[in-house]
Amino acid sequence: MKYESQKVAMYYFAGALALFVAQVLFGVLMGTVVVVPNFLSELLPFNIMRMVHTNALIVWLLMGFFGCAYYLIPEEAERELHSTKLAIIQFWLFLFGAAAAVVGYLFRIHEGREFLEQPLWIKLAIVVVALMFLYNVSMTVLKGRKTAITSVLLLGLWGIAVFFLFSLYNPSNLVLDKMFWWWVVHLWVEGVWELVMASVLAFLMIKMTGVDREVVEKWLYLIIALTLFTGILGTGHHYYWIGTPGYWQWIGSIFSALEVFPFFAMVIFTFYMVWKGGRTHPNKAALLWSLGCSAFAFFGAGVWGFMHTLAPINYYTHGTQVTAAHGHLAFYGAYVMLNIAMFTYAMPNILKREPYNQVLNMWGFWITSGGVAFMTFALTFAGVVQTHLQRVMGMNFMEVQEQLGLFYWLRLGAGVAVLVGTILIVWSLAVPGSRQKAASQAGLAAAE
Amino acid sequence: MSETLTKAAARNIFYGGTVFFFLIFIGLVAHSVTTASAIATNNPITPSVAAGKHIWERHACIDCHTILGEGAYFAPELGNVWVRFGGKESPDGARDALKAWMKAQPTGIAGRRQMPHFAITDAELDQLVDFLKWTSEINTQNWPPQVSG
Numbered sequence: 138m139k140y141e142s143q144k145v146a147m148y149y150f151a152g153a154l155a156l157f158v159a160q161v162l163f164g165v166l167m168g169t170v171v172v173v174p175n176f177l178s179e180l181l182p183f184n185i186m187r188m189v190h191t192n193a194l195i196v197w198l199l200m201g202f203f204g205c206a207y208y209l210i211p212e213e214a215e216r217e218l219h220s221t222k223l224a225i226i227q228f229w230l231f232l233f234g235a236a237a238a239v240v241g242y243l244f245r246i247h248e249g250r251e252f253l254e255q256p257l258w259i260k261l262a263i264v265v266v267a268l269m270f271l272y273n274v275s276m277t278v279l280k281g282r283k284t285a286i287t288s289v290l291l292l293g294l295w296g297i298a299v300f301f302l303f304s305l306y307n308p309s310n311l312v313l314d315k316m317f318w319w320w321v322v323h324l325w326v327e328g329v330w331e332l333v334m335a336s337v338l339a340f341l342m343i344k345m346t347g348v349d350r351e352v353v354e355k356w357l358y359l360i361i362a363l364t365l366f367t368g369i370l371g372t373g374h375h376y377y378w379i380g381t382p383g384y385w386q387w388i389g390s391i392f393s394a395l396e397v398f399p400f401f402a403m404v405i406f407t408f409y410m411v412w413k414g415g416r417t418h419p420n421k422a423a424l425l426w427s428l429g430c431s432a433f434a435f436f437g438a439g440v441w442g443f444m445h446t447l448a449p450i451n452y453y454t455h456g457t458q459v460t461a462a463h464g465h466l467a468f469y470g471a472y473v474m475l476n477i478a479m480f481t482y483a484m485p486n487i488l489k490r491e492p493y494n495q496v497l498n499m500w501g502f503w504i505t506s507g508g509v510a511f512m513t514f515a516l517t518f519a520g521v522v523q524t525h526l527q528r529v530m531g532m533n534f535m536e537v538q539e540q541l542g543l544f545y546w547l548r549l550g551a552g553v554a555v556l557v558g559t560i561l562i563v564w565s566l567a568v569p570g571s572r573q574k575a576a577s578q579a580g581l582a583a584a585e
Numbered sequence: 586m587s588e589t590l591t592k593a594a595a596r597n598i599f600y601g602g603t604v605f606f607f608l609i610f611i612g613l614v615a616h617s618v619t620t621a622s623a624i625a626t627n628n629p630i631t632p633s634v635a636a637g638k639h640i641w642e643r644h645a646c647i648d649c650h651t652i653l654g655e656g657a658y659f660a661p662e663l664g665n666v667w668v669r670f671g672g673k674e675s676p677d678g679a680r681d682a683l684k685a686w687m688k689a690q691p692t693g694i695a696g697r698r699q700m701p702h703f704a705i706t707d708a709e710l711d712q713l714v715d716f717l718k719w720t721s722e723i724n725t726q727n728w729p730p731q732v733s734g
Contacts, residue, residue, distance in 0.1 A: 178699035
């Protein structure tokens with residue numbers, strides 16, 4: 138860390154980690170309701186838990202992105218942040234908006250569109266927060282050194298704000314509603330969020346492998362070119378069955394099938410850079426998360442996405458547990474792991490912690506990743522059985538769900554493992570490691 | 586990676602290609618918007634259908650159910666619930682059955698997923714049913730494959 142203002146990222150990292158725990162906790166509650174249906178059914182119905190679970194995820198990932206940007210941009214632009222004060226005000230405003238939304242949900246105050254449940258005034262507050270943020274980081278970059286990493290990151294962050302505006306459009310025509318709802322949802326997670334992901338990974342590669350910037354940035358442009366060339370028209374895979382014309386089945390199938398390639402390119406990129414760099418960076422945990430991010434994103438977003446993206450297959454699997462399986466692994470691999478990689482890299486630098494709980498952090502990596510992977514397998518099997526019984530045999534939804542009990546129990550177990558892993562991750566980042574532990578770790582490493 | 590491809594060339598490919606694909610996307614979406622708007626001429630969105638959509642949103646139905654396959658996968662698909670309740674053959678019967686079903690929630694049956702009780706008036710229930718009926722008439726390319734949803 139070279140610039141004092143990079144410290145402001147700590148607010149965002151801390152807020153994000155707190156919401157991460159809340160998100161996983163609500164996930165475990167929902168997993169419990171699925172197997173014990175009367176649990177909390179009067180006090181906290183499933184639909185309310187679900188909006189807390191998904192919104193907490195989206196907000197903490199965004200908060201993490203803001204933190205990543207505040208840490209990364211001064212270092213890339215080689216100057217202090219335009220305004221540290223504005224960044225702190227923006228943080229509290231964003232946290233207040235998120236908290237107000239959650240409290241409102243518990244009292245059944247929401248707009249009731251999936252993922253966009255925030256009441257209008259909170260949506261507008263999010264726009265204000267985004268503008269404060271974009272002004273701050275854009276001014277920093279404009280006055281400082283411009284690199285490919287900052288250009289791509291800014292393009293991604295501006296894109297997030299621009300596409301969020303479509304959340305304000307809610308026509309009475311359900312078909313139009315759905316079409317533009319995907320402009321927020323798809324063009325975020327399979328579009329501009331991937332620009333953020335690729336640029337932050339590129340930054341981490343430069344810092345940790347020592348590979349030449351020219352090489353890394355050329356890869357960056359090629360990866361994001363693949364991302365948007367496939368991802369924009371890949372939106373078509375959401376336009377198969379919602380009242381849109383049949384040609385989307387061709388366009389969506391072809392382009393979304395190709396969405397695997399940018400994720401594969403990210404795997405090649407990160408592993409090749411680490412191999413080529415040949416340098417042993419002391420922060421092994423951050424390196425593990427970076428490599429894990431590209432690998433899990435490839436499986437979650439790439440392979441599990443491809444599995445049900447072709448229209449003739451999606452005709453049967455659309456809206457089953459197959460989708461849930463893909464959603465969990467993709468979000469975890471691409472965006473949770475990206476954020477944790479950056480937190481793991483940046484927090485010891487900001488806090489000036491030479492020895493920190495690196496081994497504990499890596500335990501957190503394996504337990505959480507193992508849990509999410511197991512959950513994905515359980516939901517995939519549930520989805521395949523559901524697809525056959527409900528979509529081929531024509532069995533009634535609730536009867537089919539009764540057949541899936543075993544898989545849902547396995548999913549709950551995996552969810553508890555994820556909660557344990559999450560707590561380990563947060564603990565390892567928040568609590569300083571002791572000198573003694575560091576010494577024994579060094580001894581252990583030598584013995585191995 | 587080959588040295589013939591410079592960073593500047595990679596950047597230009599990215600920006601040029603992105604603009605190209607985005608323009609194609611906008612063109613296709615614009616065409617689809619005209620067809621989606623045309624749906625409303627054969628199957629008009631009456632004030633009741635529009636009100637029904639708001640009731641659907643006010644109670645966050647989508648955070649348990651799915652509609653045209655999108656939602657929370659916890660409760661049945663409702664895009665075709667009108668058809669499933671026999672609305673094509675007997676509209677009055679289906680309307681009464683749907684309203685009675687919603688009024689009877691929660692069932693309180695142990696071990697069965699519970700739908701909360703929503704404070705919805707009889708007139709609002711009619712609007713909600715109008716919205717579900719309208720939705721069932723969207724051309725979904727024959728999705729879902731079975732009437733079970």
